[in-house]
Amino acid sequence: MRLKTFSAKTMKEVMALVRDTMGPDAIIVSVEQARKGGSVRVTAAVEQGLLPQRPPKAPRPRPSPAISDERRPQRARSRPFDMAELKAAIAHHGFPFALGERVVELAARHDAETLAEALAAAFESLIGFAPLALEAPRPLMFIGPPVASKTVSLAKLAAEAVVNGRPVRLITTDTVKSGGAQQLEHYGTLMETEVAVVDEADALAKAVSGAAPLTLIDTCGLSPFSLDELERAVRLLKAADAEPVLVLPAGIDPLEAAEMADIFARMGARRFVATRLDGARRYGSLLTVARGGRLALAGMSRSPYVAEPLETPTPMRLARLVATLPSAKAAARIKERIS
Template identity: 40%
Template sequence: MLLRTFTGKTAAEAMAQVRQLLGDEAIILSTQDDDAGVRVTAALEQAAQPAAAPAKAAATRQSWDELEATDHIAAVLDHHRVPRGLADRMLNTAANLASDDWMMAFAASLDHALSFKPLGDLGPERPVMLIGPSGAGKSVTAAKLCACARLAEARSVLITMDGGKAGGRAQAETFTKALQARLVCADTPAAVAEAAAARAADEIAIIDTVGCNPFDAAERRILSETAEAAGADLVLVLPAGGDPAEAADTALAFAETGARYLIPTRLDAARRIGGVISAAHVAEMSLLAAGVSRHIGGGLIAVNPVSLARLLATRQPFQPSTLLAAD
């Protein structure tokens, strides 16, 4: 099945584009108004080979199942404001799969568009250095990683560069004491490298950094120098719910710094997660895990194509209560 999206100032203009490119056999999947005018998503079945009548009937039923699947996926992607070009590619992937389960087709399209890496693959050999904009949740994510190490019966050391902020050191001390992890405060690349080098062979080092303006080259250079000195893997911590274009620009800036992995946070408090999808795709970052709660224990979950598809599918628009909606 060939799937395409057309945009025109009016529905008639968009439909004319559909007929011109796909012909009269095109099937209209959806018609939506947006800022650019009217957006029409249409599909064209690929030519079928001659077959007996029962086989043709079965193929017809399968094509309608595929149309229903793409309708489901298109609605989810539209709700999350996934950028149009990426959404179209994902819909094409899903439409070409012979699957009766739209959720599995959705998961396959996510697997094709994004990269995933199990959190457990990051062992004690290299420190994990968390970077990101201010307020992204780096310190809490660092504590959650220490908690994951604790659950795996591994030792960890939290190296914080954020101890200078008001309450930063006290917060880190509270986290590490509760999680039975070591705490080291270091405010320069050399100090971080020294602390990382001094860790035990079986000790997982997690480096918590200060908030960084992604578009400030000098601030990003400090992060790069610190990661290089410590031999660390850079992981971007990015809150969900932001504008997809802004999230993509932020991720690209941190990718230039050397970040290859992504941990989105606050997924429990966001209704639309298209920014996370856009950021991971354009910056070619592998999703490691996701923050789904402010609580340290159990607040970080593994992410794979199936779990992400289900998470996206269950997010619905916020509906104000009757009390709040009343005048």
């Protein structure tokens, strides 16, 4: 493990330095805001074996293949659409049988030239898309299982609002996890936005009173199978008259994800943010949660960096993600570098 500290005027600049120097696998260990001068100091760590070779010139940050496809639609690695490829993608991502059959049926109705186009056409009819906006009539309460990326997703949306000069009100109810409230307070300090810490329904009702264009409420990790935890969450939701937004990481078992989504939907969740897309290669769970109008897709996260906003989901973005299968060459390169 190698540690290095970087300073710059803004979070965005310092994150670019981290990625240029330490590569995309760097992990942020700490973030500090200097009292004077307004600079941000970030300490990052990277495994020795993953350190990039020192290039003659600092390389530009390289987005994941799916993102680069999105930015350069004309140059997307499009291949002629072939039903066998679609079936291979479905098997790779572990779509439950009925979902896989439905995707094949919908994709076959379109005269698509590429796998991504065929998938996009299927997702357009199968999945709801309801992106989070920088204004919301009701407070948004980010809920979900532990370590799903609730706080980071909320902070990404808040940072985007702040960067666009939109007022945002931040509240955390995470007084359960040690350091839970401090995590959001820390992001709040960087964004120069106060964070209200409340742990009871009455206090939350007071904290959300008065109009605000965007109120974001963080919560502690919630087991969908614990009645006590669900009851606390429902009390908080009612007190704030908030919209619950489910946050779910990629790469979990599709049937487990579907069961969780059904429970959170009963609490009133109608949309979800799919997170940690960069840390998984199988997206069957996300499709299972989103299919058939179960929950609409509200945002996508593929980095832990708060400065990088949630991506707006579209049928084509989702299709490119599913169509980009891991390459054996890339896997071999990674193995070689870390051995």
